[in-house]
Amino acid sequence: MSGISDTERMITLKTVEGTLFDVKSSIAKDLKTVQAFIDDSDDDVTSPIPLPNVFTRELSRILDYLNNHHRFRSGIEKADEEMARYDAEFAKSMSHEELKALILAANYLNVKDLLEFLNQTVADVIQNKSVEFVRNFFGIENDYTPEEEEKLRNENEWAFNGVEQD
Amino acid sequence: MRREQVQPACHSDFEPDRLSCLPGHVIDQILSHLPLREAVRTSVLSSKWRYKWATLPNLVFDNQCHSVASQDHSDIKNKLLRIIDHVLLLHAGAINKFKLSHRDLIGVTDIDRWSLHLTRRSVKEFVLEIWKGQRYKIPSCLFTCQSLVHLELFNCWLKPPSTFQGFKNLKSLDLQHVTLAQDVFENLISSCPMLERLTLMNFDGFANLNIDAPNLQFFDIGGKFEDISFENTFQLSVVSIGLYLNFETNQNRLRGSSSNLLKFFVHLPHVRRLEVQSYFLKYLAIGAVPLKLPRPCIDLSYLSIRMNFNDSKEISTALCLLRSSPNLQELEVLARPDEQNVLIHPYCGEDEYCSCPIMQLRHVRIDGVSGTKPELDFISFLLLYSPVLERMTVKPVSSGVTELMKELLRFRRASGRAEIIYQESP
DSSP, X not given: OTXXXXXXXXXXXXXXXXXXXXXXXXXHTTSHHHHHHHHHOSSOOOSOEEOTTOOHHXXXXXXXXXXXXXXXXXXXXXXXXXXXXXXXHHHHTSOHHHHHHHHHHHHHHTXXXXXXXXXXXXXXXHTTOOHHHHHHHHXXXXXXXXXXXXXXXXXXXXXXXXXXXX | OOEEOOOOOOGGGSOHHHHHOOOHHHHHHHHHTSOHHHHHHGGGSOGGGTTTGGGOSEEEEEGXXXXXXXXXXXXHHHHHHHHXXXXXXXXXXXXXXXXXXXXXXXXXXXXXXXXXXXXXXXXXXXXXXXXXXXXXXXXXXXXXXXXXXXXXXXXXXXXXXTTOOOOTTOOEEEEEEEEOOHHHHHHHHHTOTTOOEEEEEEEESOOEEEEEOTTOOEEEEXXXXXXXXXXXXXXXXXXXXXXXXXXXXXXXXXXXXXXHHHHHHHTOTTOOEEEEEETHHHHHTSSOOOSSOSSOOTTOOEEEEEEOTTOHHHHHHHHHHHHTOTTOOEEEEEEOOOSSOOOSSOOOHHHXXXXXXXXXXXXXXXXXXXXXXXXXXXXXXXXXXXXXXXXXXEEESXXXXXXXXXHHHHSOOSOTTOEEEEOOOO
16 A cells, blocks of 8 residues: 555544544645644554544535535636635525534634635624624623613714614 | 444534634634724624724725715715724724725825824834825825835825835835835835835836835836836746837937847846736837847746737847747737837838747737738747647637638647637627
8 A cells, every 4th residue: 555645645533423524634634623633643643533522514514615625726717706606605505503613613623714714704694784683693692781882882873874773 | 535424413402602602813803804894883792892893903994984875075084084083092902904095085184193103003004095186195104114014005195204214124015196206216115125016007206117126026017107127136026017108219219229128138037927018018129129038038937918010129029038938838919009000110021930939838818910911920920839839819809800710720730739719809
């Protein structure tokens, strides 16, 4: 088995539920947390790497994203349009809860590009929405009294004009 | 991807509290993707969120700051001034980028005040676009801002104080629709030793460009000038030059004068991408055009030129470039229509195409042709001497030039794999 190039080596990852995923090492490089684990190990990593904070649903989505983006990048010109369409579909396919769960997983695994894309997606979701909506999204409890909130809104009046009412 | 289901677990067992707690740096990144207005609104979510927006490193004040209901421009302007004052006062922490670009903003002295504040806060990127009114005079304090890494100005007038020592950390400079004197320009460039990117569009106040910049990698210029020369620019890799002035070529002046083309390339040994736009090829054609450059441009892989096919000197200049670029892979030739229709340098086909090199061109694009003899000779030459050509796209100046198409199909090609695509104008 000598002469196998680095890109063909497979890494096995294990999710919280115990599901195993075989991942090409070139894809695993984008999971910086995993890559750091591999780099720190003295010997070749042969047994499945456990990911105690990552669920099957999230890892599956992350790998799907990375596999597709690798494919787009390795091709030629037209890929930009295709990639934009894929990204739009990807963002639309998730509920808010799923989006947040994916952010947490991408953050734990340190997948920089995906994390930035997901954060932009959240920014797009909460734009121009009411304060109540945004509170719900982030699970924030309002600890202002009505008078305090009113005063704050008046101070920053320019920011509150023309927004969806609560 | 092989999967083995070992033990299913219920996803909803681990729920809302954990999911709602997105980590701090994630929240910061989300806020930084929002327009400033939206970010400031988050102050009302809860007391913990009151000043989360205030540490945003990038402040962009543009048309989105204002939901424009009012038609009164001075009203909008006043509101904008108050918003910027308010935000700058509440902001805490480092300011990385400040951008001001609002269509109702004219040059007001408040900008001087903000510039002073930003200079004190060590701003790294400063972008100022004055959409209306006359050139805004940049305040002296900005010229003392040594933290600047990127400076971008639109519709401004630069007159630094005599104490100006340059921007020691400036890597990127973008000046468009600006006025500055000749000595100010030269001093500015030569006193920014770290400069890597320079964009200069539509400038006035100076006509001679002498670029002395040892770290410069990217240079993009479009405007009216008389002369351009480089000094000490051995890192320059991407160059785009557009001369927007059709100057009169004085025959007497030209006799025996040195070649602009030679002079231009002496200090650009490593140029990788070159765009010769507008009338710049005409400028390069001045003087005695050599057959080949003394030192080949071995790094040049992309060349785009706007050429007057009726001027044989411009064709000679283009051919000299092609002979001197052994690794050129992509070529784009845009025809410049000849307004006068007077042949200054009459075309003589056989003379031009002596000493034809074998070229490594893969993709060629020819735009705006109508099927004249010089154009066809040029295309034929490209096809005959490009054995690895993959695609040539020809776009005629108007539709219905079928004679051109017939000629193209007839030409012999050195590359068996070459596709010729004839693009009809819509």
